[in-house]
Amino acid sequence: MNISKLKEVIEDQPKFRFKQIEQAIFRDFVSSWAEVTTLPANLRAILDEECSLEIKVEEFKSDDGSVKILLELEDGLKIESVMLSHRDGRHTICVSSQVGCPLGCLFCATGQNGYKRNLTRDEIVEQVLYFSRQLKAKNEQVSNIVFMGMGEPLLNYDNVIAAIRLMNSPEGMGLGARRFSISTAGIPKGIRQLAREGLEVNLALSLHAPTNELRGQLMPISKSYTLAQVMKSLEDYVSATNRRIMFEYMTIRGINDEPIHAKQLVKLLTGWLGFVNLINYNETDLFLPSTAERMTSFKSILEKGGLKVVQRYSFGKSIDAACGQLAGKKKKKD
Ligand code: SF4
Numbered sequence: 001m002n003i004s005k006l007k008e009v010i011e012d013q014p015k016f017r018f019k020q021i022e023q024a025i026f027r028d029f030v031s032s033w034a035e036v037t038t039l040p041a042n043l044r045a046i047l048d049e050e051c052s053l054e055i056k057v058e059e060f061k062s063d064d065g066s067v068k069i070l071l072e073l074e075d076g077l078k079i080e081s082v083m084l085s086h087r088d089g090r091h092t093i094c095v096s097s098q099v100g101c102p103l104g105c106l107f108c109a110t111g112q113n114g115y116k117r118n119l120t121r122d123e124i125v126e127q128v129l130y131f132s133r134q135l136k137a138k139n140e141q142v143s144n145i146v147f148m149g150m151g152e153p154l155l156n157y158d159n160v161i162a163a164i165r166l167m168n169s170p171e172g173m174g175l176g177a178r179r180f181s182i183s184t185a186g187i188p189k190g191i192r193q194l195a196r197e198g199l200e201v202n203l204a205l206s207l208h209a210p211t212n213e214l215r216g217q218l219m220p221i222s223k224s225y226t227l228a229q230v231m232k233s234l235e236d237y238v239s240a241t242n243r244r245i246m247f248e249y250m251t252i253r254g255i256n257d258e259p260i261h262a263k264q265l266v267k268l269l270t271g272w273l274g275f276v277n278l279i280n281y282n283e284t285d286l287f288l289p290s291t292a293e294r295m296t297s298f299k300s301i302l303e304k305g306g307l308k309v310v311q312r313y314s315f316g317k318s319i320d321a322a323c324g325q326l327a328g329k330k331k332k333k334d
Contacts, residue, residue, distance in 0.1 A: 001126045002074050003051045013043065019171075025053070026172045029133040055130045069130060073099070073123055077116055079150055081127040083134075090143035091135060095127045097160050098151025103185050105219045107208070107252060107287055110150045118156040124163035125172075132173070142173075146181040148204075153182050154190025164201060177201050183248065185221050188233035195240040204246040204277070205234060209256050210264035218255070231268075238273050245274035251290040251298060252281045262298045266305030275308035 003025070010017050017039070024036040032053055033044040056072040067083045079096040086092070099116035101108070127149075132142050145167065147153040153160045164180050166172040181202040184190065194203065209215035212227040234245055247269060251257040269276065278299055281289040290298070295311070302309045 001053055001055045001122070001129070003053075003122055004120070005050050006047075009046060009050050010043070017043070021047075022171050025129070026167075027174075029129065029136045031055075031133055055126055055133075057130060067131075067134075069127075071127060071130065073119075079119065079123075079127070081130070081149055083131045089140070091131070091140065092144040092146060093128050093131050093142055094146050094148050095124060096149035096151050097124060097147050097153040097156045101151045102155065103152050103219070103221045105185065105206075105208075105221075107218060107250065107281065107284070109284060118159060119151070121159045121162040121166060124159060125166055128167060128173070142175070144179045144181065145175070146183065146204075148181070148183040152185055152187065154184045154187040154194070157190050157193060161197060161199070164199060168199070181246070183246075185219060186225055186227075186230035186233075187221075188225055188229055191230075191233040191237050195237040200241075200243070202246065203234075203237065203243065204248050205230065206250075207247045208250050208252075210261050210268050214256060214261070218252075227268075242273075245272065246277050247272075247274055248277045248279060250279045250281050251295060253288040253290050253294070255287060257290040257294050257298055259297065259301055262301035263305070266302060266307060269307055270305065275310060276302055278302075278309055278311045 006021065007018075010021065020036070020038050024030045024038075028035075030036055030053065033039070033047045033051075036044060039047070057069040060068045060070075062068070065085045067085075069081050070078050071081060072078050077099045079099055081096060082094040084092045084094065096119065098118050100114050101110045102115035103111055105111040128142060128145055135141050145164075147160060160182065164177070167175050168177050168180070177200040180199075181204055182194065183204040183206055185206045191203070194201075206219075207215075209218055209227075212222055215227055216222040237243070238245065249256075249265065265276070278295070280295055281287055283289055299309050299311060
C-alpha cells in the first residue's frame with residue numbers, strides 16, 4: 001500500500017473528495033479503489049496507478065486462532081504483525097514500529113537480526129488496516145493496538161505518535177486513545193516526551209529483569225540507560241499523567257525466574273502505580289521457557305509481596321508469534 005501521494009493526487013479535486021477517500025480507507029476498509037464507487041471512474045484510475053491500496057502479506061494461522069502476517073513494504077523489506085483473538089471477541093493487533101531493531105536484546109529474534117529503518121506513519125497504520133479489512137468481512141473490529149512487534153517505538157517517536165493520532169482521530173479510525181499501548185525497552189527521553197503528549201495511551205516497560213546487572217546481560221540498552229534512570233523517567237511519567245505502568249516480565253528458564261528474582265522484583269515495584277504482566281518465553285535456540293511450576297511459584301511470590309499480577313497466555317506458539325521470530329526465519333531461508 002502507498003498512500004503517501006494521496007494529497008498531491010487529489011489536490012485539484014473538490015474538498016469533499018478527501019473526506020470520501022478517508023471514509024473509504026479508514027472506515028469502510030476498502031481493499032481497492034474500484035470499490036469506492038462514490039468517486040468518478042477517472043479519479044479511481046489515477047488513484048489505482050499512484051496510490052495503491054494493495055497490502056502484500058503472507059499469512060500464518062496458529063492453532064489457537066492468532067494470525068501472524070509477514071507484510072512486504074514498498075521497498076521490499078518485510079515486517080511482522082500479529083492479531084491475537086480473545087475468547088470474549090476482542091481482537092488485539094500487535095504492530096511493528098521499525099524494520100528490525102537497533103537494541104539487540106539477547107532473547108529477541110528481531111534484536112538479533114539487526115536494524116534496517118524506521119517505519120513511516122502509513123506503514124504503521126497499514127498493519128492495522130490489513131486486519132481491519134479481514135475483520136470487517138466478519139462484521140467484527142479491532143479492539144486494541146499494542147506496539148510490541150518489531151522495533152523500539154520510542155526510537156521512532158514522531159511516526160508512532162502520528163500513526164496513533166491518525167487512528168485515534170474521527171477522520172481516521174476513531175479508535176479511543178486508551179486502546180493503544182506502547183511498549184518500550186526504556187528510553188527515558190521518549191518516556192518524558194510521551195508524558196507531555198496529552199494522549200491517554202497506555203505505557204508498558206519491557207522490564208524482564210529486577211536488577212540492572214541482570215538486565216544488562218539480557219538487554220544492552222541498560223548500558224546506555226540504567227534501570228534507575230529508566231525508573232526515574234517512569235516516576236516522572238506517572239506524576240505527570242497519573243496513568244499506571246504495565247511492567248512486562250518474560251520468564252526465561254534459569255535466567256530470570258528464580259525465587260530471588262521474584263523477591264527482587266517485589267522490592268523494585270512495591271509502591272508503584274501499575275501491575276506486572278507475566279509472560280512465558282517462546283523457546284529459541286538460546287533460551288527456554290520457564291516450567292509451569294516455576295511460573296506458578298514466581299507469580300505467587302509476587303502476589304504475596306503485594307504486587308498486582310496478570311499472566312498473559314502465550315499466543316501463537318505454532319507460528320512463532322514472539323517478536324521477530326518469523327521474519328528471522330524467512331530471512332534465513334531467502
Ligand atoms: S525486545 Fe523489543 S527492544 Fe528488544 S530487540 Fe526485540 S524489538 Fe528491540
